[in-house]
Amino acid sequence: MSRVTVDGLFMEYDRTPILERISLEVASGTFCAIVGASGCGKSTFLRLLLSQERPTRGVIRIDGDEIAPEPTPDRGIVFQRYSVFPHLTVCGNLTLAAELKRSRLVGRLFGAARRREKDAISDTLRKIGLWDARNRYPAQLSGGMQQRLAIAQALVMKPKVLLLDEPFGALDPGIRADMHDILLTLWRETRMTVFMVTHDIKEAFKLGNRVLVFDKVRHDPQHPAAYGATITYDLLLDRNRRKAPDAADRSGPDLAGSVH
Amino acid sequence: MTATDTGSSDIAGAAPNGPRRRTRHRTRIVNRKPSRSAAIFLGLLPFLVVVVVYAVASADRLAVNPQDRLLPSIGQMWETFRTYAFTPDQRTGNYLLWTDTFSSLKRLFLGIVISGALALSLGISIGFLPMVRAGLAPFVAAISLIPPLAVLPILFLLLGLGDTAKVALIVIGIAPIMVRSVSRSVSEIPEEQIIKAETLGASTWQMITRLALPQAMPPLFNALRLGLGPAWIFLISAEGIQATDGLGYRIFLVRRYLAMDVILPYVAWITLIAYLIDLSLRLTARRMFRWAYPKGAGL
Ligand SMILES: Nc1ncnc2c1ncn2[C@@H]1O[C@H](COP(=O)(O)OP(=O)(O)OP(=O)(O)O)[C@@H](O)[C@H]1O
Numbered sequence A: 001m002s003r004v005t006v007d008g009l010f011m012e013y014d015r016t017p018i019l020e021r022i023s024l025e026v027a028s029g030t031f032c033a034i035v036g037a038s039g040c041g042k043s044t045f046l047r048l049l050l051s052q053e054r055p056t057r058g059v060i061r062i063d064g065d066e067i068a069p070e071p072t073p074d075r076g077i078v079f080q081r082y083s084v085f086p087h088l089t090v091c092g093n094l095t096l097a098a099e100l101k102r103s104r105l106v107g108r109l110f111g112a113a114r115r116r117e118k119d120a121i122s123d124t125l126r127k128i129g130l131w132d133a134r135n136r137y138p139a140q141l142s143g144g145m146q147q148r149l150a151i152a153q154a155l156v157m158k159p160k161v162l163l164l165d166e167p168f169g170a171l172d173p174g175i176r177a178d179m180h181d182i183l184l185t186l187w188r189e190t191r192m193t194v195f196m197v198t199h200d201i202k203e204a205f206k207l208g209n210r211v212l213v214f215d216k217v218r219h220d221p222q223h224p225a226a227y228g229a230t231i232t233y234d235l236l237l238d239r240n241r242r243k244a245p246d247a248a249d250r251s252g253p254d255l256a257g258s259v260h
Numbered sequence B: 001m002t003a004t005d006t007g008s009s010d011i012a013g014a015a016p017n018g019p020r021r022r023t024r025h026r027t028r029i030v031n032r033k034p035s036r037s038a039a040i041f042l043g044l045l046p047f048l049v050v051v052v053v054y055a056v057a058s059a060d061r062l063a064v065n066p067q068d069r070l071l072p073s074i075g076q077m078w079e080t081f082r083t084y085a086f087t088p089d090q091r092t093g094n095y096l097l098w099t100d101t102f103s104s105l106k107r108l109f110l111g112i113v114i115s116g117a118l119a120l121s122l123g124i125s126i127g128f129l130p131m132v133r134a135g136l137a138p139f140v141a142a143i144s145l146i147p148p149l150a151v152l153p154i155l156f157l158l159l160g161l162g163d164t165a166k167v168a169l170i171v172i173g174i175a176p177i178m179v180r181s182v183s184r185s186v187s188e189i190p191e192e193q194i195i196k197a198e199t200l201g202a203s204t205w206q207m208i209t210r211l212a213l214p215q216a217m218p219p220l221f222n223a224l225r226l227g228l229g230p231a232w233i234f235l236i237s238a239e240g241i242q243a244t245d246g247l248g249y250r251i252f253l254v255r256r257y258l259a260m261d262v263i264l265p266y267v268a269w270i271t272l273i274a275y276l277i278d279l280s281l282r283l284t285a286r287r288m289f290r291w292a293y294p295k296g297a298g299l
């Protein structure tokens, strides 16, 4: 379960309001797509959900508990860029979380323990189509491959909430469609709550079963920056997606389950 | 110069004017690349020019005055070099070139290794931990402004005339800039990666061992390569001022006898060693940090 509650959220940067009066209740397993004009505060909202920033006012809760004041493994993130570690191979990027967990002191496993973690991610590697590239470094991967890796890496920790900030913004349209399929499959399997920011309205309606539109409702012509943005449209799409996870569970191996 | 016409000839041939009026496509000079052998030849050319110019100038002077010491012939320098390398010194019984080289390299390596260790530990702490940055960055910035040779007398007074003062001079001379360059690289690690590591459950210490340290290694090797030049300057200066052996000591010693036939081969020898150290650092970094050099291009 991962119900997200946002209560009376205000966010100011240097006394300039960016977000105001955001209250929201998101049911567990919702795919929330977020759209809005550039600079209206979508990334800021994700940063608040991740605790990368602290809100000026208001609280965010997951399953009733206030989120920790710094990023923690219960919330996964995929940025538009720089999400994967350039000094680790594809394999190394995916085993890192397990290594950090098993080896508190140096965060590194050797020998048999390391091989075991490598075996544990082989299913994931095949599923995201990176098996053949498993020993390559991110600089040797295409943009789409890097983002698939970033998504898989974020899912390794089985987060309750997955945050995606324009994850496919830098990819060309053909590859995007493939990425959508992969993301939807993973979402159905894991039943996480997803927040995804996108500039592409079509993408938002294709992927999301709830679409949030951010915009300013109050305008002061003398001071354009006097007011922040809030959620102006909140569209629940009934597409029977909520049933899908069970079907997918029975048919395919659970991605997050194959990984620790 | 022949202009290349690859590709354009087909188009020109199909043009209504017929094959007689072939448009010859002139590649811009920026797009012309030498072949491998041509590149090697072009690279060697300046060296050859210098050697030839020197040989001619030296022959000219020696023709006027066979006793001239300023521009000894290349053969004479080679003889002297061989004497230093393969004949024991009459007074000490040492092979001077090798004892000098050994003493100098020992000081240089100690200085470089200590500076590298400082650059790595301080550079990562300053670049990665805001608290340490606030405490130490201004201090390191101030230290790096001290002209190292100005403190050499202090070092000789405090640490004696032995190797310690010379190693200390190298460290004071190059460590601050190395610390600064490593810490800048570490602080430029994208915030996204740090956030990502946190969401993967990393502690601060684990972020240092698995994120900051590996990403600080290529910059460290760059800093070492850049630090080597100044390190040689400080080493030779310290040896020239106060030493009983070493490459710099020898050069400053024989200067009194106008022994250019010793000085010039020693300078060439130092240059060769410096080149080999730089080359080995570069190749080591390439081999060990393949992720940072994806295409193997550039320096
Ligand atoms: N660290 C900061 N300090 C001050 N202002 C900031 C900061 N970060 C963002 N802002 C401001 O907050 C506003 C919202 O930024 P944000 O990045 O959330 O927009 P966005 O909706 O994600 O835009 P885009 O669609 O272009 O990514 C912008 O006007 C920006 O100038």
Ligand SMILES: [Mg+2]
Pocket (backbone or CB within 6 Å): A042, A043, A044, A165
């Ligand atoms: Mg944004």
